[in-house]
Amino acid sequence: xxxxxxxxxxxxxxxxxxxxxxxxLRFLTCGSVDDGxxxxxxxxxxxxxxxxxxxxxxxxxxxxxxxTQGGEIDFALLVDxxxxxxxxxxxxxxxxxxxxxxxxxxxxxxxxxxxxxxxNMVTGASTADAAVIxxxxxxxxxxxxxxxxxxxxxxxxRHVVLAINKMDLVGxxxxxxxxxxAEYRAFAAQIGIKDFTAIPMSALKxxxxxxxxxxxxxxxxxxxxxxxxxxxxxxxxxGKPFRMPVxxxxxxNLDFRGFSGFVSAGVIRPGDKIKALPSGRESLIDRIVxxxxxxxxxxxxxxxxxxxxxxxxxxxxxxxxxxxxxxxVADQFEATVVWMDDEAMLPGRPYLMKLGARxxxxxxxxxxxxxxxxxxxxxxxxxxxxxxxxxxxxxxxxPIAFDAYAxxxxxxxxxxxxxxxxxxxxxxxxxxxxxxxxxxxxxxLDVDKTSRAAQKGQRGRVVWLTGLSGSGKxxxxxxxxxxxxANGRHTSLLxxxxxxxxxxxxxxxTDEDRVENIRRxxxxxxxxxxAGLIVLVSFISPFRAExxxxxxxxxxxxxxxxxxxxxxEVAEQRDVKGLYKKARAGxxxxxxxxxxxxxxxxxxxxxxxxxAMSPTEAAERIVAWLEGELDYSI
Amino acid sequence: MQAQAPAISTETLTHxxxxxxxxxxIMREVAAEAERPVMLYSIGKDSAVMLHLAAKAFYPSxxxxxxxxxxxxxxxxxMYEMRERxxxxxxxxLLVHKNPEAVERNINPFDHGSAxxxxxxxxxxxxxxxxxxxxxxxxxxxxxxxxxxRAKERIFSFRSAQHRWDPKNQRPELWKxxxxxxxxxxxxxxxxxxxxxxxxxxxxxxxxxxPIVPLYFSEVxxxxxxxxxxxxxxxxxxxxxxxETPAMKSVRFRTLGCYPLTGAVESTAAxxxxxxxxxxxxxxxxxxxxxxxxxxxxxxxxxxQEGYF
Numbered sequence: 001x002x003x004x005x006x007x008x009x010x011x012x013x014x015x016x017x018x019x020x021x022x023x024x025l026r027f028l029t030c031g032s033v034d035d036g037x038x039x040x041x042x043x044x045x046x047x048x049x050x051x052x053x054x055x056x057x058x059x060x061x062x063x064x065x066x067x068t069q070g071g072e073i074d075f076a077l078l079v080d081x082x083x084x085x086x087x088x089x090x091x092x093x094x095x096x097x098x099x100x101x102x103x104x105x106x107x108x109x110x111x112x113x114x115x116x117x118x119x120n121m122v123t124g125a126s127t128a129d130a131a132v133i134x135x136x137x138x139x140x141x142x143x144x145x146x147x148x149x150x151x152x153x154x155x156x157x158r159h160v161v162l163a164i165n166k167m168d169l170v171g172x173x174x175x176x177x178x179x180x181x182a183e184y185r186a187f188a189a190q191i192g193i194k195d196f197t198a199i200p201m202s203a204l205k206x207x208x209x210x211x212x213x214x215x216x217x218x219x220x221x222x223x224x225x226x227x228x229x230x231x232x233x234x235x236x237x238x239g240k241p242f243r244m245p246v247x248x249x250x251x252x253n254l255d256f257r258g259f260s261g262f263v264s265a266g267v268i269r270p271g272d273k274i275k276a277l278p279s280g281r282e283s284l285i286d287r288i289v290x291x292x293x294x295x296x297x298x299x300x301x302x303x304x305x306x307x308x309x310x311x312x313x314x315x316x317x318x319x320x321x322x323x324x325x326x327x328x329v330a331d332q333f334e335a336t337v338v339w340m341d342d343e344a345m346l347p348g349r350p351y352l353m354k355l356g357a358r359x360x361x362x363x364x365x366x367x368x369x370x371x372x373x374x375x376x377x378x379x380x381x382x383x384x385x386x387x388x389x390x391x392x393x394x395x396x397x398x399p400i401a402f403d404a405y406a407x408x409x410x411x412x413x414x415x416x417x418x419x420x421x422x423x424x425x426x427x428x429x430x431x432x433x434x435x436x437x438x439x440x441x442x443x444x445l446d447v448d449k450t451s452r453a454a455q456k457g458q459r460g461r462v463v464w465l466t467g468l469s470g471s472g473k474x475x476x477x478x479x480x481x482x483x484x485x486a487n488g489r490h491t492s493l494l495x496x497x498x499x500x501x502x503x504x505x506x507x508x509x510t511d512e513d514r515v516e517n518i519r520r521x522x523x524x525x526x527x528x529x530x531a532g533l534i535v536l537v538s539f540i541s542p543f544r545a546e547x548x549x550x551x552x553x554x555x556x557x558x559x560x561x562x563x564x565x566x567x568x569e570v571a572e573q574r575d576v577k578g579l580y581k582k583a584r585a586g587x588x589x590x591x592x593x594x595x596x597x598x599x600x601x602x603x604x605x606x607x608x609x610x611x612a613m614s615p616t617e618a619a620e621r622i623v624a625w626l627e628g629e630l631d632y633s634i
Numbered sequence: 635m636q637a638q639a640p641a642i643s644t645e646t647l648t649h650x651x652x653x654x655x656x657x658x659x660i661m662r663e664v665a666a667e668a669e670r671p672v673m674l675y676s677i678g679k680d681s682a683v684m685l686h687l688a689a690k691a692f693y694p695s696x697x698x699x700x701x702x703x704x705x706x707x708x709x710x711x712x713m714y715e716m717r718e719r720x721x722x723x724x725x726x727x728l729l730v731h732k733n734p735e736a737v738e739r740n741i742n743p744f745d746h747g748s749a750x751x752x753x754x755x756x757x758x759x760x761x762x763x764x765x766x767x768x769x770x771x772x773x774x775x776x777x778x779x780x781x782x783x784r785a786k787e788r789i790f791s792f793r794s795a796q797h798r799w800d801p802k803n804q805r806p807e808l809w810k811x812x813x814x815x816x817x818x819x820x821x822x823x824x825x826x827x828x829x830x831x832x833x834x835x836x837x838x839x840x841x842x843x844x845p846i847v848p849l850y851f852s853e854v855x856x857x858x859x860x861x862x863x864x865x866x867x868x869x870x871x872x873x874x875x876x877x878e879t880p881a882m883k884s885v886r887f888r889t890l891g892c893y894p895l896t897g898a899v900e901s902t903a904a905x906x907x908x909x910x911x912x913x914x915x916x917x918x919x920x921x922x923x924x925x926x927x928x929x930x931x932x933x934x935x936x937x938x939q940e941g942y943f
Contacts, residue, residue: 010912016837025647082801083935092802096778097786098831103648105830119806123788126808233646247662252695260692261658264812291693300649301692303658316666340806354811357666422815424805555692 022100023233027159028109030122030152031134036165040134040203041097041110042075044225046098047210073604078365091483092117094124103229113144118151118387119340122427125151126413130159130231137170137200137632141183141583148371153191154336154389154429156406159231160188160196163224167216168202174218190376192512199224241383242266242274242322243403245356246314250305259314264410266322268306269297273323275402276314282310282323287309317358319411327411330433337364337392339384341418341425345519346383347392348515350549351425355414359401360531361552362416362625365393366512382512384426385453393434406431420544452532456490460529462554463626466541466601468577470571472610472618476564477538479619487627492528494521496539509590515575516545522550529558534626542598555575562622563604568593570611650838653830656690657684657844659810660789660826661773665691665698667814668771668822672729674760675701675721677713678890679846680775683722683835686844688773689724700727702772704763705733706755708743708892710868723845726873731763742914743871743894757940761797770821771814779831783935789828795819799938822861836913840906849887850909852901856880863897 007015018176063074084517085092091112099106109124125131135145152160152443170176177200188196199208200216201224207213208223222230239380242514244264250258253467268274272285288295291575306320314320339345346365353362354406367390383392405412416426453460464482465473474495500507504520507513518541525535541547551559571593572580583591590596606625608618647655648689664671673688675681688697701721714805721728733741738752743751764772788804790812805813814822827835839846857864858878866881870892874880885898886909903912 008914009913012907015914016840016907016910020648020650020832020837020841022649023646024652093786093804096828096829097785100833104832120804123806123808133691143795159813208833247659248692250695256694258694260662262655289694291690299647301652304657304661305693351813354813357663409809413809414810414811415806415808416817417813422817423821424807424813427806427808481793520748 005524008134008239008259012463015366018102019100022103022105023235024107024169025130025228025231026107026109026134028094028111028128028229028421030111030113030121030125030141030148032113032136034141034543035134035136035139035145035296036203037110037113037134038091039075040132040163040165040209041108042073043206043209044106044108045097045099046075047206047225048101065184067348069207070545090114093120096124101225101229105416109256111148111149115144115147118147118338118545119428121148122151122340123156125155125157125410126427128157130161130162130228131157131232132161132228133486134165135180135184136165137164137173137176137180137296140180141187145184145185146472149188149193150191150373152378153193154338154462156409156429158236160193160195161196161224161227161623163203163205164200167200168205168207172200172215174216177216177219197221214426225567231587234494237265238267239409240265240408241325242268242269242272242320243327243408244304244306244320244563245358245410246316246318247357249315256307257305257311259320260305261320262301262303262410263298263300264356265300265408267297267299268322270290270294275323276312277319277326277601278329278399279313279319280329281312281314283312284560285309301592307634317356318448319356321401321547326402326431327368327403327408329399329401330505331396333394333396333402333435334434335366335392335414336389336395336430336431337416337426337428338385338389339366339426341417341424342386344383344385344511345416345426346512348418348512348519349543350552351546352417352419352495353394353396353414354417354432355400355402356411357418361397361401361419363395363415366394379489379552382510384462391431402430417611418545419548449530449532452530454532457530458489458532458534459558460527460532460534461558461560461626462529462535462537462550463548463560463562463622464525464537464539464550465562466539466565466604467595468566468568468571468598469540470574470576470613471538471564471566473538475595475615476608476618476622477536479615481621482538482627483619483623484586487623489534490532491536493538494525509596511590511596514596516544518543518550522546522553526553529554540598541595542592544599544602547601560603560606560626561604562602562606562608563601564598564609564610564618601609636652644841649679650834652774653827653834654687655837656810656829657826660812660824661688661697662693663812664771664814664824666813667812670762670767670769671771671773671824672767672769673697673699673703673726673773674775675703675717675728676775676890677703677709677717677720677847678775679835680777680827682775682846683758683830684721685726686842687725687826696725699724699773700729700845702729702731702763702767702769704759704760705730705732705755706892707737708751708755708894710847710866710890710893710896712847712849713890716845720845729763729767731759731766733759733762740858742861743872743892746897749893753935753940758939763823766799770816771824772821773824773826775814775826775827776780777830777832777835778828781934783938787828788936789824789825790814791823791825792816793821793823797821799823801935801939813828832913833910836910837907837936840910845889849890852884852886853883857883857885857898857899864914865896866893866898868893871937893905896898 062077083140095110097108111121111124115444183199200219201208207215210225212223223357244263245259246259246261248260270285275282286309288298347366350361369382370388370390376508403411412430414428415424418425467473481491503515507517528535574576582588592598775786777885788807856867886901903909
């Protein structure tokens, strides 16, 4: 085998020269639990002499101790690298393994089969050029086979190999093989896998792995490894129009201004016309700079630094593209979203979206539908839970340059990040821009917020009172408004209960509806601040993320968060409206503090402790704080 | 051999070109997104490649982060010489941190054993240094082919404010999109050469003419055989047992760490092709010469959870 090429001993320089020019194929193995993924990888490593003696000795010892092969070598132990995996005998996270043959170098991602670890499977699949989907010949096409095939298709992996494994256990029956193949072919067509190669094999025995086996004389296709060696890896992105997201502006001194990035598609040469997006400014390529010298051209897959003939404003996250066919720019899209976090995706909640080198705030609408990955059925959904996949619309707070995922993974694939925990909570693939985003433009207005507020001799503000039900928010807000009114201020008051009778009467108390409730109130208060008013908002508003959204809608300093701090026991004891009693009795669902969480503010402008002061004292404190800042002249 | 800008219009990129481009992309993401990045420098061959890639990634600028060497005071002398030389040649600011508690208690592998020595000097020392300077992203030269738990780790590997790694709950990492966001106190360890193999490293060193510590090449050196390993007597601090007399042998090192904990192999390989040849024909893995991995089963994973890079 490859690595043991005779050249190594005989002529190392010749071997190195040959190895230097090998291409790289990244593939993943997936399929149902116990279909033999780890055994297959163990076999590939073993047959290509990538397992060293000390590793083999450790493996033999482990196999005797915790193996599942009756003391025989258990290859699964070789790839299941985490203690928890070895204890439980399952694969939790993707493992990357490396081997090479005479023709090619390989990186293989061994991905977990359990639905619970879908996000790790998707992690492994996102960088793969090819997928090897394993099937246990005794069990045929299973739920997990279908789910993984769907994900492979969704991620646009170009080459699919169907490894019908454990053929030795069905006596190398051609009939069994044909039945499985027919069933899989029908399924593959439904999910858009146009082409795949099926191979009957036994990973355990090594049949049809490195060479065609005599065990299946009826099979005249390739063995697995020769097939993997011959799959085309020429990046099909090279033939497309030029795209390079700018990662880093390279400014060592005043005389040099370069744009560093990874060429995502196409070819570029000095003198080529480019357009920077989203600005749309144009220039010409001056130089392609690398430490090894300037290049005559750069192609998809290279990291380079470009300089331009004109001084145009380009920053991180912009895309440099061929002038002749630039990518579209938009701020609203349809996309497929894969949710990856224990906390569900809530429509309307602002997340961060990272695409290419750009990070922007994004809101997701209610899913158009979610997909039952096992049956491919489209189901109605209000939210996306962990491991669910749905089609949604996204709305960004700034326009970005993009391509459809099907055309370019770098400019069409994105991740979603939670703004509080910073976890990566979802991933998605852009389909297309929504027309409406291109047609609505902001109207520039002559009379603006500042002039309206100046007329009233004050600054428009939102005073946002948050706290548990029964904490005294409404009482305090009323007192504050009376005092401000008496001081000659122009005010308005939005109260949670009142707004729910009108503007928000279509909303309930699920997490999704709470998010939408706050979004609407935040937008209404923004319009009122634009009108120059001081807006008192009295809402439980239990989630930090939405309060942050409300804050960010306003100009810096125009949002005053007041935490009406009352311990749950005290609020429950007061129970002015009798709601806690009902919630405890199970008559009210999703009641904040009882079976729905309240997230206290981390940095409120004002805190009032209602166990230590009366509502009047609390109101006076808030008014005193505000009057210190309210005069427009200040 | 001098690297040349290749003409590659029709040719497929080679695996080394793809790996190089990927590593550079990763480094630029860190430079752009982290507030205070640092590159951990261990002076070995993987670090040498990482430094070389960093110089390429930001050219003509200097890399926008310092180097940090978490020193145990027990490295080979030749490694200290290389450290000073490389920082100067590539224009890096070099920070050296020695755990003051370890200095004071004179922690060493002979009296305290390899596990405690490594824990106090390296794991604790690293955490101290990261906290001291407030680094929020630290590059490390670990590769996924080195060890089982490393094979599982993300390229951007999130660490809690206590520097802990949670292997069962890693952030998903898709395509080339790395999430470097974190709250104050939290950090990421970033492994830009995750996807390189030992052979890739050697071949790249060969092709790009990257300077490495001479200990990788065979030479006649004074060694004693101890607990089945050949330990080089690198300075006078090494206590010899009554039955031990250093013997002059032609040896080299496949991996470099603290000299009392790093086993040499008998070899005559004195050039890079010979080293690569020997590596390809060998029957043991490179970490076999490292004592710390053998201390207990799953020891690397445990150490990593506690904050070892």
